[in-house]
Amino acid sequence: MKQKTTTKTTYHIPIGPIHPALKEPVYFEFELDGEKIINVDVKLGHVHRGVEWAGMKRNPIQILYLAERICGICSYCHPAAFTLAVENAADIQVPERAEYLRVIQGELERICSHLLWAGVAAHEIGFDTVLYLTWQIRERALDLTEYLTGNRVTKAIMMIGGVRRDITKDMIPRVKRDMLYFKDNFEKLRHVFLDDKTVKMRSQGAGILTKEDAIKLCAVGPTTRASGVKKDVRVGESYFAYGDLDFNFITPDILTGKINGDVYDRIIQRLLEVKQAIELIEQCIDEMPSGDIVAEPKIPKLLNQLKKVNGEGVGRHEAPRGEVIHYVKFDGQSESPYTWKVRAPTYNNILPWIPMLKGEQIADIPIVAASTDPCMSCTNRVAIVKEGKRYELSKEELHRLSIEKTRRLMK
Amino acid sequence: MTKEKKLTPEGIVKYFKDEFKTKIKDTKIKKKKAGSKKNEGIYIWIKVDKSVFKDTILHLCKLQFPHLAVASGNDLDKTIELIYHFTLNYEQRLGEIILNISVELPKSDPTIDTISDIIPGALITEREKMEMLGVKIKGIPDDRRVFVPDDIPIDVFPWRKDKTGPEKFYKNLHEVKK
Numbered sequence: 327m328k329q330k331t332t333t334k335t336t337y338h339i340p341i342g343p344i345h346p347a348l349k350e351p352v353y354f355e356f357e358l359d360g361e362k363i364i365n366v367d368v369k370l371g372h373v374h375r376g377v378e379w380a381g382m383k384r385n386p387i388q389i390l391y392l393a394e395r396i397c398g399i400c401s402y403c404h405p406a407a408f409t410l411a412v413e414n415a416a417d418i419q420v421p422e423r424a425e426y427l428r429v430i431q432g433e434l435e436r437i438c439s440h441l442l443w444a445g446v447a448a449h450e451i452g453f454d455t456v457l458y459l460t461w462q463i464r465e466r467a468l469d470l471t472e473y474l475t476g477n478r479v480t481k482a483i484m485m486i487g488g489v490r491r492d493i494t495k496d497m498i499p500r501v502k503r504d505m506l507y508f509k510d511n512f513e514k515l516r517h518v519f520l521d522d523k524t525v526k527m528r529s530q531g532a533g534i535l536t537k538e539d540a541i542k543l544c545a546v547g548p549t550t551r552a553s554g555v556k557k558d559v560r561v562g563e564s565y566f567a568y569g570d571l572d573f574n575f576i577t578p579d580i581l582t583g584k585i586n587g588d589v590y591d592r593i594i595q596r597l598l599e600v601k602q603a604i605e606l607i608e609q610c611i612d613e614m615p616s617g618d619i620v621a622e623p624k625i626p627k628l629l630n631q632l633k634k635v636n637g638e639g640v641g642r643h644e645a646p647r648g649e650v651i652h653y654v655k656f657d658g659q660s661e662s663p664y665t666w667k668v669r670a671p672t673y674n675n676i677l678p679w680i681p682m683l684k685g686e687q688i689a690d691i692p693i694v695a696a697s698t699d700p701c702m703s704c705t706n707r708v709a710i711v712k713e714g715k716r717y718e719l720s721k722e723e724l725h726r727l728s729i730e731k732t733r734r735l736m737k
Numbered sequence: 738m739t740k741e742k743k744l745t746p747e748g749i750v751k752y753f754k755d756e757f758k759t760k761i762k763d764t765k766i767k768k769k770k771a772g773s774k775k776n777e778g779i780y781i782w783i784k785v786d787k788s789v790f791k792d793t794i795l796h797l798c799k800l801q802f803p804h805l806a807v808a809s810g811n812d813l814d815k816t817i818e819l820i821y822h823f824t825l826n827y828e829q830r831l832g833e834i835i836l837n838i839s840v841e842l843p844k845s846d847p848t849i850d851t852i853s854d855i856i857p858g859a860l861i862t863e864r865e866k867m868e869m870l871g872v873k874i875k876g877i878p879d880d881r882r883v884f885v886p887d888d889i890p891i892d893v894f895p896w897r898k899d900k901t902g903p904e905k906f907y908k909n910l911h912e913v914k915k
Contacts, residue, residue, distance in 0.1 A: 371886065374884040379896070413769075414767070414780065422772065422773045425773075542857050543857055543858040544806070561831075562824075562826070562831065562833030563833040565778055569776035574830060615773060640837065649806060653809040664811065665810075667810075669806060669809075677860060
């Protein structure tokens with residue numbers, strides 16, 4: 327912890343690498359004047375595991391399973407982007423049915439992830455009842471994932487040239503039934519989050535990201551869309567079956583008529599996206615053509631084909647947190663890729679934290695930081711350096727500060 | 738920020754070729770069909786000379802302010818290749834164009850200008866390229882490491898495939914220190 331020279335009125339507070347709002351390690355250093363945040367510095371890298379480097383020693387099929395383990399929540403997005411990159415490099419055409427199945431899996435993951443986030447966000451401002459309510463709904467989504475793929479989290483459903491499991495006729499009624507369940511509960515959640523006075527007080531006007539900042543800092547996903555930037559890979563690019571489906575950009579002004587770019591808008595954004603995901607799954611179920619689910623079922627043949635590829639490709643998929651992009655280069659000699667570059671959405675959402683947090687209060691740190699749904703890797707300790715003296719603030723205490731602010735506002 | 742004129746992939750390639758002529762070394766337009774309606778995804782690959790790299794980015798910003806997804810890099814034995822992945826037209830339904838601008842730097846002098854003064858969001862990815870590939874970014878406002886821990890020597894670059902690579906850090910992992 328290095329001490330910077332500052333004026334007497336401000337002091338530094340380091341948060342992390344272990345931090346209550348983030349479920350994964352990242353290090354913040356805040357410069358504070360009383361309760362107000364003047365400046366923020368972010369340090370990363372506490373969970374860098376060299377996955378890309380490990381991938382360059384493996385063949386593309388092995389990488390699928392490695393990519394799946396980059397992130398626990400986006401365990402579909404990374405293999406999806408990697409597959410797209412390989413398919414682009416090797417010019418593999420995917421059967422139509424597989425494209426629809428891929429959309430269903432991707433949207434199901436979005437429902438799981440956004441519901442998880444809604445629960446965490448409620449927890450951060452002290453509404454644990456809502457946390458239990460959202461995670462109860464999420465449980466249904468996980469059960470459905472297990473029913474469709476065989477696993478709750480690491481689904482192992484992606485394959486280069488298609489998917490590994492079909493959704494058969496007898497599975498469809500259950501999918502439809504669960505979609506109805508989500509729709510019913512969506513109304514309940516919408517009411518809890520959007521009409522509640524206290525949620526509004528804590529989130530409206532907090533952590534504002536302007537449209538200009540979002541564009542300049544290259545923010546992605548719900549974070550940028552909540553600021554009014556229409557950037558969504560699913561809508562913009564034709565990949566999987568997204569080009570066939572009838573849907574459009576979602577920004578919070580659809581519901582409220584204007585865009586503020588605050589935490590409240592990011593809550594609206596994610597809730598609307600859950601609804602959109604449900605509709606997309608229903609569309610896919612209705613319009614899905616019949617046919618093969620994978621272009622080349624024999625894996626040794628596929629590997630042999632990939633070994634001869636000499637070229638590069640980019641694969642992009644809209645993960646729940648934003649655009650995930652993979653770059654793959656094959657040299658035509660080795661079985662493993664020459665280069666593999668992974669970029670997760672949070673990578674681009676780090677810099678936007680700085681304008682969001684500037685001018686906010688300490689008690690707002692958890693909810694503002696959580697509002698971008700950061701995904702790095704979990705923790706429990708905060709240390710404060712005040713006028714040269716260091717004392718520690720536990721996770722419980724920071725959380726308590728956040729709850730106290732909510733209670734204060736409610737009075 | 739979006740201009741009225743519609744951008745086509747051919748138009749973009751022509752725009753850069755007219756502007757920089759021989760300094761554009763290679764261009765490639767790749768289209769990939771997807772789904773039942775066979776709509777196309779468009780990928781443009783442009784290779785530019787190191788001397789005009791920053792100008793290219795400036796001209797690109799005049800065309801339309803792009804979204805920079807990330808910069809990736811390759812160690813190509815004698816040279817280091819940096820590839821900047823941009824997205825254009827992202828506010829249009831099925832209109833997105835992925836523009837990959839690559840530039841090769843000799844290993845003897847792997848220096849390139851920063852673009853974080855034009856696109857502030859490029860900062861983290863440029864810092865990553867510095868620590869991972871050992872390129873020098875001229876004029877970068879913040880040159881600290883991002884991901885690589887402090888106990889790795891400063892002359893080791895994890896993505897290099899030559900002797901400055903990370904080989905010696907994993908070769909004898911089985912040997913227990915006495």
